[in-house]
Amino acid sequence: MRNIALKLMYVGTAYHGWQIQKNAVSVEETLEKAIATVVGHGVKCVGAGRTDAGVHAEVYIANFHTSSTIPCDRLPLALNTRLPDDIVVTRATEVGGDFNAIGSCLKKEYTYRIYNSRIRNAFFVNRVWFYPKYLDEKVMQSAADRFVGTHDFAAVQTVGTDVRSTVRTVHYFDISRTGDMIECRVCANGFLYNMVRAMVGTCVYAAEGKFPPEAVSDILAGKNRTAAGPTSPPGGLYMTKLWYEEAVL
Template sequence: MKNIAIRLRYDGTAYHGWQVQKTDISVAETLERALARICGHQVRVTGCGRTDAGVHALRYCANFRTDSTIPMNRLPLAVNSRLPADIAVTDAVEAPGDFNAIGNCLKKEYVYKIMNTRIRDPFMQNRVCFYPAPLDIAQMERAGEAFEGTHDFAAVRSVGTETKTTVRTVHWCRA
């Protein structure tokens, strides 16, 4: 079977995170169903990491195995025709057999946006944190610097995760 790496993006508003859940709809489950229809067999997708409920992704990497003969340049269009409008596969390539999206992930980038205005923008709903009061940007910058460096995040990790280590390096954190 071929190992296929895909890049996708999604609006996570309607989903309970990336990982397949017993009772709630997830991005992975939705993607697996679409891929199964295209590939003609059940597909298990490995993502580059978990996202929580409501979280969006701009450049998310995943991989799956298939014996489908769909050309890689046609796979995104084929699977997108079976996906809801809030998930899109942008690229697909045949990856080495030992490639694993989470195991080969070198870094992750997170962006948190604050809309600092008295009037909220309904088009930014589920995209930004609306905060109408004044912000102290200098204090926010100093707080961000405290996150930079290598730290053990065991105190804030999710229960039941299978991570090998809770030590992470934050390269940049700014307001």
């Protein structure tokens, strides 16, 4: 059996996240159906991460096993003719049998976008967090700096999530502004459920003066979700970069 890694992108607005759901349409289900029609048998995809409902991916990796002999350079076009317009496969690569899109991923980057303007933009609906109250990105950065490093991130995980450990390593959390658009780029070795969106919400609260940026360290140490900021809306979140040892990107 060949192991094929697909590089794709998708707009998550119409989907209930990546993972297959019983009563809702997911990216995984939609992709698996398209692959099955191309290779002639059912497949199970492994995705790089569980993006939530409404979250987007500018870059995403999924892999599947197949007995098909279709050349990799023909797979993207064949799949894209069977996929909706909001999911696009850009590359297919044959990888080693042990490659796993999530298990082989070394680190990930998510970018959260905030449209910080008094007037909303119709073209950004479900693509950004429209936030009309002015935010000082320098204060946000000061708060973001406290997340960098290896910490217990229980304070920015959705309550009730079942994981073995809430310790993660954040490599960077950079916040920048271009005009009215604020971008929050965070890279880590892994993320907890809603972790990025809660981190962004915490930085926004710091910029609003709800607590000083320095308080983020105490919030993390306290491991209490209610002490941190809100979970920001899903539409502003994008998976933007992935790292692998194999050349799949």
